[in-house]
Amino acid sequence: MRRVAVIAGGMCKWGVRKASLRDMIAEAGKECFDDCAGLTPKDVDGLLFSSAFAEKNQFQTHGAPLAAELLGIKPTNLIGKVELLCGSGTAAIHLAYTHIACGCSDVVMVIGADKLYLPDKRETYWNIQAACDRDFDCIHGLGVPPPLFAMIAKKHMKQYGTTEEQMAMVAVKSHRNASKNKFAHLQNIVTMDEVMQSKRIVPPLKLYDCCPVTDGAAAVVLACEERAKEFYKNPVYILGIGQASTHKNSANMPSFTTWEHIKIAVPKAYERAGVKPEDIDVAEVHDCFTISEIIEYEDLGFCEKGEGGKFIERGLADFGGKVVVNPSGGLLSCGHPFGAQGERQAGELFYQLRGDAVNQVEGAKIALQHTMSGFCSDSSITIYGRES
Amino acid sequence: MEEKIYWSSIDLFPLETEEHNRIFPFYENLRQGRFTTTKCKGCGAQPWPPRVVCPECMSDNLEWVDLPTTGILDTFTVEEIGVPMGFETPLIHGLVKIKDGLTLFSRITDAKPDGLREGMKVKLKVIPIDRNRVIYAFTPEK
Numbered sequence: 001m002r003r004v005a006v007i008a009g010g011m012c013k014w015g016v017r018k019a020s021l022r023d024m025i026a027e028a029g030k031e032c033f034d035d036c037a038g039l040t041p042k043d044v045d046g047l048l049f050s051s052a053f054a055e056k057n058q059f060q061t062h063g064a065p066l067a068a069e070l071l072g073i074k075p076t077n078l079i080g081k082v083e084l085l086c087g088s089g090t091a092a093i094h095l096a097y098t099h100i101a102c103g104c105s106d107v108v109m110v111i112g113a114d115k116l117y118l119p120d121k122r123e124t125y126w127n128i129q130a131a132c133d134r135d136f137d138c139i140h141g142l143g144v145p146p147p148l149f150a151m152i153a154k155k156h157m158k159q160y161g162t163t164e165e166q167m168a169m170v171a172v173k174s175h176r177n178a179s180k181n182k183f184a185h186l187q188n189i190v191t192m193d194e195v196m197q198s199k200r201i202v203p204p205l206k207l208y209d210c211c212p213v214t215d216g217a218a219a220v221v222l223a224c225e226e227r228a229k230e231f232y233k234n235p236v237y238i239l240g241i242g243q244a245s246t247h248k249n250s251a252n253m254p255s256f257t258t259w260e261h262i263k264i265a266v267p268k269a270y271e272r273a274g275v276k277p278e279d280i281d282v283a284e285v286h287d288c289f290t291i292s293e294i295i296e297y298e299d300l301g302f303c304e305k306g307e308g309g310k311f312i313e314r315g316l317a318d319f320g321g322k323v324v325v326n327p328s329g330g331l332l333s334c335g336h337p338f339g340a341q342g343e344r345q346a347g348e349l350f351y352q353l354r355g356d357a358v359n360q361v362e363g364a365k366i367a368l369q370h371t372m373s374g375f376c377s378d379s380s381i382t383i384y385g386r387e388s
Numbered sequence: 389m390e391e392k393i394y395w396s397s398i399d400l401f402p403l404e405t406e407e408h409n410r411i412f413p414f415y416e417n418l419r420q421g422r423f424t425t426t427k428c429k430g431c432g433a434q435p436w437p438p439r440v441v442c443p444e445c446m447s448d449n450l451e452w453v454d455l456p457t458t459g460i461l462d463t464f465t466v467e468e469i470g471v472p473m474g475f476e477t478p479l480i481h482g483l484v485k486i487k488d489g490l491t492l493f494s495r496i497t498d499a500k501p502d503g504l505r506e507g508m509k510v511k512l513k514v515i516p517i518d519r520n521r522v523i524y525a526f527t528p529e530k
Binding site: 122125126128129133134135136137138139140141142143146147148150151154155199200201202203249250251252375 | 400401402436437463464465466467468469470471472473474475479481483490491492493494495523525
């Protein structure tokens with residue numbers, strides 16, 4: 001197996017965009033090439049495209065050759081699309097990583113995009129009902145996922161004593177971090193009172209407990225060690241990956257308050273990377289809702305089970321704590337164009353390890369990415385590292 | 389009269405009849421107020437939702453069995469914003485435990501949020517979608 005590095009990352013401005021899916025693919029691709037001096041489309045021999053709603057929202061299948069054409073890339077070793085709803089981008093990064101590690105390609109762009117704002121907003125809410133088990137769960141009107149995560153929050157509060165205030169602290173941290181991130185959808189700083197008094201969405205979840213609906217695209221370029229060293233003396237490597245899926249239908253979810261797919265996937269990622277939870281300096285985790293980030297602290301091993309609420313309350317997920325979680329602003333503030341999330345997280349962690357992130361974690365050496373999908377069905381975990 | 393052909397790719401609900409779907413008995417049973425799934429005649433596995441192939445042993449020798457039509461409301465929540473077209477606001481979502489090892493996500497109909505409490509009994513409700521199709525929800529047992 002060859003070592004695989006990240007050599008470039010970039011995203012377009014995320015938000016309510018006056019731009020088409022293909023405009024955003026071009027913008028994110030340009031940002032990505034501009035991020036790595038000397039890297040050109042001619043260096044790239046593979047492209048994976050990730051998108052969850054291009055087929056429904058833009059009536060566009062076969063998006064990978066479109067993305068390649070928009071960016072002047074003519075893949076000679078790898079071309080395809082990866083779809084795993086919110087985990088699409090991270091799954092694509094994992095597949096590009098293994099393809100390069102095996103020696104089948106050398107330099108692969110992984111680019112994700114979703115355009116969720118359509119002239120009538122109800123259209124996306126309708127299409128999102130394709131996301132869970134259509135025949136048996138979505139028929140109940142299960143579209144955007146707040147109802148599921150509201151139930152998860154209620155159960156976690158009952159089982160472990162997690163409070164709405166602790167959940168609000170996640171939102172306050174996220175918005176503060178995003179206020180400096182010019183690519184984030186929501187850059188407004190919010191106070192505890194503002195979060196606690198925000199509009200009820202699905203109790204106990206309020207407006208600021210939920211990530212927004214967002215348009216966006218993001219890209220990273222992965223390369224074999226030899227090619228990476230043409231660009232960096234000391235590259236950022238992918239040290240390990242892990243993935244697991246436990247179910248699709250709601251009835252088959254093993255537990256609402258312990259996410260089994262993380263418990264299966266994360267030890268594999270740690271073992272392959274040769275690191276422990278306490279070695280992680282910075283993490284981008286799937287905070288689709290504030291409660292998600294709290295459960296992820298626990299199941300990723302940053303704290304004991306049930307202690308996630310106290311972990312944020314004591315400042316342990318923030319600068320100066322045990323591990324800085326979502327320095328970019330996460331999904332809660334950057335937004336969530338499903339198919340582009342994995343590339344955005346990967347780009348942020350790449351900057352963190354390169355040492356030039358907007359909210360830089362001083363001396364960060366090891367980083368963890370976690371992305372989750374659907375009815376809390378699966379997790380994709382990537383660990384990145386830079387040698388000193 | 390000629391049967392109307394409609395565009396199923398923009399329809400929320402599945403095609404339920406024998407012409408389109410091999411688990412059509414689920415919907416035929418549902419129309420009669422029965423809530424059913426498939427049981428494997430080979431290994432006895434009884435997965436939800438119903439199948440055409442047993443996921444445990446790959447047998448395709450399956451039979452239809454009845455599930456309870458009543459259950460306990462394990463937890464519920466009320467969606468007030470972002471409800472998809474065709475569903476009333478507030479939309480009540482529940483987890484309904486119909487037997488040990490089987491808790492389903494379901495819409496809770498004919499109820500006001502104030503009148504619901506965790507642990508209450510709910511029963512199957514069959515809802516017609518159009519001339520040929522039905523879906524299910526649960527509703528408080530009066």
